[in-house]
Amino acid sequence: MAVPVIELRGITRRFVLGDSVVKAVDGIDLDIGPGEYLSIMGPSGSGKSSLLNLVALLDRPSSGSYRFEGRDVTALDDDELAALRRDSIGFIFQFFHLVPRLTAAANVELPLTLAGVAPAERRERVATMLAAMDLADRAHHRPAELSGGQRQRVAIARAMIAEPRLLLADEPTGNLDSHSGAQVVELLEGLQQDRGITLIVVTHDAAIGRRAQRRLRLVDGRVESDERG
Amino acid sequence: MSTAMRAVDRLCFAWSAVSGQRLRSGLTVLGIAVGILAVVLLTAVGEGVRRFVLGEFTQFGTNIVGVQPGKNTTFGMSGATISSVRPLTVDDAAALTRVPAVTAVVPVIQGNAEVESGARARRTTVFGVGADMPAVWRMTVASGSFLPDDGFTNARPFVVLGQRMYRELYGDDNALGERVRIGNDRFRVIGVMASKGQMLGFDLDDTVFIPVGRATEMFDREGVMEIDVTYAEDEPSAQVVRDIERLLLARHGQVDFTLITQDKMLDVLGDILDILTAGVAAIGAISLVVGAFGIATIMTIAVSERTAEVGLLRALGARRSDILRIFLVESAVLGAAGGAVGVAVALALVGAARTLVPGLPLAVLWPFVGGALVVSIVIGIGAGLLPAARAARLDPVEALRAE
Numbered sequence: 219m220a221v222p223v224i225e226l227r228g229i230t231r232r233f234v235l236g237d238s239v240v241k242a243v244d245g246i247d248l249d250i251g252p253g254e255y256l257s258i259m260g261p262s263g264s265g266k267s268s269l270l271n272l273v274a275l276l277d278r279p280s281s282g283s284y285r286f287e288g289r290d291v292t293a294l295d296d297d298e299l300a301a302l303r304r305d306s307i308g309f310i311f312q313f314f315h316l317v318p319r320l321t322a323a324a325n326v327e328l329p330l331t332l333a334g335v336a337p338a339e340r341r342e343r344v345a346t347m348l349a350a351m352d353l354a355d356r357a358h359h360r361p362a363e364l365s366g367g368q369r370q371r372v373a374i375a376r377a378m379i380a381e382p383r384l385l386l387a388d389e390p391t392g393n394l395d396s397h398s399g400a401q402v403v404e405l406l407e408g409l410q411q412d413r414g415i416t417l418i419v420v421t422h423d424a425a426i427g428r429r430a431q432r433r434l435r436l437v438d439g440r441v442e443s444d445e446r447g
Numbered sequence: 448m449s450t451a452m453r454a455v456d457r458l459c460f461a462w463s464a465v466s467g468q469r470l471r472s473g474l475t476v477l478g479i480a481v482g483i484l485a486v487v488l489l490t491a492v493g494e495g496v497r498r499f500v501l502g503e504f505t506q507f508g509t510n511i512v513g514v515q516p517g518k519n520t521t522f523g524m525s526g527a528t529i530s531s532v533r534p535l536t537v538d539d540a541a542a543l544t545r546v547p548a549v550t551a552v553v554p555v556i557q558g559n560a561e562v563e564s565g566a567r568a569r570r571t572t573v574f575g576v577g578a579d580m581p582a583v584w585r586m587t588v589a590s591g592s593f594l595p596d597d598g599f600t601n602a603r604p605f606v607v608l609g610q611r612m613y614r615e616l617y618g619d620d621n622a623l624g625e626r627v628r629i630g631n632d633r634f635r636v637i638g639v640m641a642s643k644g645q646m647l648g649f650d651l652d653d654t655v656f657i658p659v660g661r662a663t664e665m666f667d668r669e670g671v672m673e674i675d676v677t678y679a680e681d682e683p684s685a686q687v688v689r690d691i692e693r694l695l696l697a698r699h700g701q702v703d704f705t706l707i708t709q710d711k712m713l714d715v716l717g718d719i720l721d722i723l724t725a726g727v728a729a730i731g732a733i734s735l736v737v738g739a740f741g742i743a744t745i746m747t748i749a750v751s752e753r754t755a756e757v758g759l760l761r762a763l764g765a766r767r768s769d770i771l772r773i774f775l776v777e778s779a780v781l782g783a784a785g786g787a788v789g790v791a792v793a794l795a796l797v798g799a800a801r802t803l804v805p806g807l808p809l810a811v812l813w814p815f816v817g818g819a820l821v822v823s824i825v826i827g828i829g830a831g832l833l834p835a836a837r838a839a840r841l842d843p844v845e846a847l848r849a850e
Contacts, residue, residue, distance in 0.1 A: 271844050274762070276762060276843045276847075277843075277844050296766065297766045297767075297768075300761065300764050300765060300766045300769075301764060303762060303763070303764045304763060304765075305764070309762045309763070311759075311847070313755075315755060315756075315758075315759040315762075317759070318467075319467035320463060324463075328760075328763055329763045329764060331452060331453075331456045331460070332760065332763055332765050332769065333452075333764065334451050334452055334453050334456075380764075
């Protein structure tokens with residue numbers, strides 16, 4: 219069996235709120251293999267986003283171990299985590315998080331710009347990616363001039379531009395109408411299948427959650443169910 | 448893909464943020480621009496005044512030594528010690544003519560008296576001087592001749608009129624040979640000086656020149672106010688000063704006189720005027736400080752507005768140091784733009800002022816202009832440090848949640 223992309227052992231994340239300590243993630247063990255399509259569901263406050271932030275290397279666990287692509291990442295410093303995010307992980311957010319003053323093309327280009335890729339190569343890759351997302355004619359529009367669905371497609375293009383092996387989507391349809399939402403989900407699933415990337419989707423929406431091959435349900439920071447097929 | 452963000456990309460990103468908030472950035476830039484404008488303009492005025500004043504003082508030449516009664520180490524203190532000193536006399540002046548290398552000696556007494564010619568009268572400055580005055584003060588005679596070399600005592604009662612004095616008394620008529628009354632004495636006009644203009648507000652044309660001995664009697668003085676000595680151009684001033692000192696010491700028995708060389712005077716004046724320039728530059732710098740706070744304020748606002756953007760950039764792989772640099776470049780751009788605008792406006796204003804008022808004492812100090820640009824960038828970075836550090840410290844998860 220291939221090395222899991224994500225290997226969590228006894229992962230917890232505690233927050234101190236005033237006098238009390240809240241366990242947002244409470245001792246989760248989880249292996250996710252390459253190319254898997256996983257959805258994480260659960261009521262508000264069940265720890266979905268906290269778990270996603272840990273998996274995303276944006277947050278550090280309070281205890282437990284995390285191996286990312288076989289490598290222990292709990293001991294890495296901030297800069298090493300940043301480099302790993304940049305080169306290996308793509309992010310999609312509920313509120314798109316596009317930079318409003320930049321054009322669609324410049325937004326998509328951002329991860330390559332941060333990585334110091336040469337301008338000519340950046341332009342070429344961005345053009346190809348925008349075309350693949352059916353956004354070629356929107357390249358020079360700013361986010362405010364785009365529809366919600368178009369914005370999320372730009373965000374997906376940005377998430378994919380650095381060719382990550384792991385794609386994390388936090389409520390990707392939460393801010394879209396059902397039609398655009400369905401389009402976005404189909405796009406993500408297509409990327410997962412065509413490019414063999416690992417896809418994790420956090421969602422409230424049962425209809426979307428059900429589509430994943432593997433479905434994780436969290437309650438109170440623990441895994442309540444882990445279904446496949 | 449392991450290299451860092453390119454400098455030019457950082458600059459472009461900063462520019463997109465600055466130009467994305469046109470009004471706000473413009474006003475912030477204006478704050479720095481006003482400061483830079485103030486510094487460049489005020490130093491231009493300061494330097495202009497410096498050059499003007501030094502020019503006024505060197506118009507008499509630089510190979511001139513002034514001897515004044517009283518021992519003092521600084522200017523403006525002669526009154527404090529004058530009671531215990533022997534006055535400088537015309538005999539001292541006569542003795543000074545024998546010092547080697549000395550080319551001319553002019554004892555000077557200055558006073559006020561009424562000058563009357565026919566029906567016209569005018570109260571004016573009367574200088575009692577010697578025959579060498581035109582050479583020493585670099586003045587020229589327009590018509591007639593200057594006072595003859597009669598020696599410092601018992602000179603004949605001749606008077607030479609300043610240009611303005613001549614116009615006031617005679618208009619365009621001939622004045623030579625005319626009789627005038629100065630105080631209670633009668634004099635004959637033997638010359639009219641060419642115009643010399645003003646020196647530090649004192650009109651050298653609104654004067655009359657009479658022999659120093661006559662002035663001593665007229666103003667009832669024991670001695671002269673000053674003796675101006677010129678020496679050969681190629682003579683080292685230190686040597687001449689030593690010789691003058693030795694002679695006067697022998698005559699007076701003590702150092703109860705003060706020598707003022709042009710070098711020394713120009714040094715002291717230069718120091719004073721440098722302080723003046725630095726002072727006005729400091730006033731300008733205050734407005735720069737205000738401008739710096741403007742940048743700090745706007746950068747603080749920018750960081751809180753763009754907290755989510757910081758979170759995004761961190762998620763996309765920006766390091767804390769990248770975030771710090773992104774915001775520092777942005778505040779540096781604001782500072783640099785302010786500096787550029789300030790310098791451009793200052794140079795335009797100086798140019799316009801020179802065209803409109805040609806005599807205005809303005810001199811652009813180019814090192815200050817270059818310095819101003821560097822300083823404006825440094826100010827931009829300095830003002831951005833705190834907000835940028837705050838942005839870099841943001842927790843990416845918290846930052847992403849902000850909206």
